Amino acid sequence: MRDRIGVDIVSVARVQALLDLHGSELARRLLTERELRDSTGAQGLLAHSVAGRIAAKEAVFKLFHEGTALLPWMHIAVVRGPSGAPLVRLTGRALTLAEASRLGPVSLSTSHDEGYAIAFATAALMSGTTPESVRPDGPSGG
Amino acid sequence: VPDDTGKALETVTQWLLQRRPELTHIPPDLDLIENRVLDSLSLMEFLFLLEQETGTSHDPESLEVDDFRTLRNIEKRFLATR
Numbered sequence: 735m736r737d738r739i740g741v742d743i744v745s746v747a748r749v750q751a752l753l754d755l756h757g758s759e760l761a762r763r764l765l766t767e768r769e770l771r772d773s774t775g776a777q778g779l780l781a782h783s784v785a786g787r788i789a790a791k792e793a794v795f796k797l798f799h800e801g802t803a804l805l806p807w808m809h810i811a812v813v814r815g816p817s818g819a820p821l822v823r824l825t826g827r828a829l830t831l832a833e834a835s836r837l838g839p840v841s842l843s844t845s846h847d848e849g850y851a852i853a854f855a856t857a858a859l860m861s862g863t864t865p866e867s868v869r870p871d872g873p874s875g876g
Numbered sequence: 877v878p879d880d881t882g883k884a885l886e887t888v889t890q891w892l893l894q895r896r897p898e899l900t901h902i903p904p905d906l907d908l909i910e911n912r913v914l915d916s917l918s919l920m921e922f923l924f925l926l927e928q929e930t931g932t933s934h935d936p937e938s939l940e941v942d943d944f945r946t947l948r949n950i951e952k953r954f955l956a957t958r
Binding site: 748806 | 920
């Protein structure tokens with residue numbers, strides 16, 4: 735069994751600038767209602783929390799090895815599990831892409847410091863899937 | 877290029893240049909994705925601003941990365957029919 739990995743890093747300052755410029759309107763196209771609630775503090779949307787979720791969605795999307803479609807932001811949801819660790823919920827287009835890639839359950843870890851949020855996602859390729867690196871038309875096959 | 881389309885294309889070009897101040901010019905066929913002028917997050921900001929500017933919304937699921945890959949593609953996909 736082989737794994738796929740995805741990683742992404744997002745500048746908190748960049749997200750803060752987007753929130754300052756567009757308010758929550760743009761965020762509503764990136765985060766689900768629950769994600770918006772979980773990313774809201776007493777002063778409104780928290781840039782570091784929004785940045786963490788953006789990084790998480792980007793990291794998960796990279797697992798799909800999809801080079802054509804846009805990132806299906808609203809179909810990759812990051813929720814807090816019982817232990818506090820982030821859990822990934824795939825729906826719609828994201829679920830279709832995951833199934834097409836024959837991905838197993840996605841594991842996710844996120845972290846942020848003052849300036850950046852980072853996310854790391856992994857998923858096992860289900861048995862019967864030939865990793866791209868050994869396919870005749872894959873990166874090492876040409 | 878119709879006048880309205882030309883103005884809209886210039887607005888888009890200026891917005892892209894603001895994102896990458898080290899650039900002074902964006903050739904029509906420059907790959908905006910490979911050159912990191914646009915990424916997943918800025919694509920959504922672009923669609924958001926386009927909707928505000930034109931009043932026309934676009935379903936992200938109906939779009940492909942190639943629609944944004946060059947200024948020429950952006951003009952063809954989003955601006956030419958205005």
